[in-house]
Amino acid sequence: MNKIQKLAVLSVLPVTAALTAFPAQAAERPTCPVPTKAEAERSSDTKIDKPPRGAAALKGVRVDHIPKGFTYGQVVVNKHDGITEYGYQWGDDRSDVDRKHRSLWVRVVCWPKASEPAQLKNAPFDLGTFSGATETVKIGGRQVLTQEGDGALGHGRYAGWVEREGVVVTVMASRPLVPELAKIIKGIKL
Template identity: 65%
Template sequence: MSVTPAQAATAQCPVASKAEAKRSYKAMGDTPPRGADAIKGVRVGYIPTGFSGGQVVVNKHHGVAEYGYQWTDKRSDTDPKARSLWVRVVCWPKAGKLSQLKNAPFDLGTFSGDTKQATLGGRKVLTMQGDGALGTGLLVGWVERKGTVVTVMASQPLVGDLDKIVAGIRL
């Protein structure tokens, strides 16, 4: 049996189990939230304290599989002190260069605005200020390896922690 380049690229990319996809589609939350191993195959080595809940986020579309976890607190999304952290792995076979993130087929957390390149946590990343759909804060993303993209959305109160958050993510 031969493996296509697309299959080979995504074979190393963490994907959600059927049970996790079911939890996501039913919007089932976790109280208290999960910890460093919230996303199977991904370790988030630094998670700021103070989160009261969390939820698995799974989405498949346009040949892309997205798998992540969102940590939140009890404040409303409109509260400027609200704390939210979303770490997502995207299995996108075409991903190979940082510049491609501007045209990535993501449903949410797209790099469609004014993007900048930066170095966070020792990684070259693309950054963009969060928009209304994701709240205020900073969206960052990078190509971890061919076919695998990681994005992190940190609400405004957590932007100062992004260097430690990004440095602590391991696939």
């Protein structure tokens, strides 16, 4: 083997090693972000974060666009019917009935049966069901199921999509935040 052939073989080795590592890395990545035991305990104890957490409020989820003006936040974990709901709620100190109240709820649901947005109408969520007049639209580069917020969720816009099979993301933005909903949705990364 001459010098050029040796250099060619040696230069290909790192690329080959990197390519063979991809399947292993993909297998190690969890299919759905799940809360830690500590987060589940914080949720059941209804602990409030003052000031609220930022972009990495949920382990395994990044929310790159969080509007300004929130004064508190809270982790919400719920496990039932074979699914895990893991979310974070940001809010301000205004009354929930005040139309200027600012709130944002981002939730990841590990639901093995989820594969397309239309299924969200029948999802076994405890809170935040798609039970009203829904429509499928493109928001923030994603195909989402959306509806007007109802009394239980507050005023604003509710949206949800299947990030990948078995992983659902929902977002509830209060009325003052609806103009930023596309930025919020686009900035969510799992």
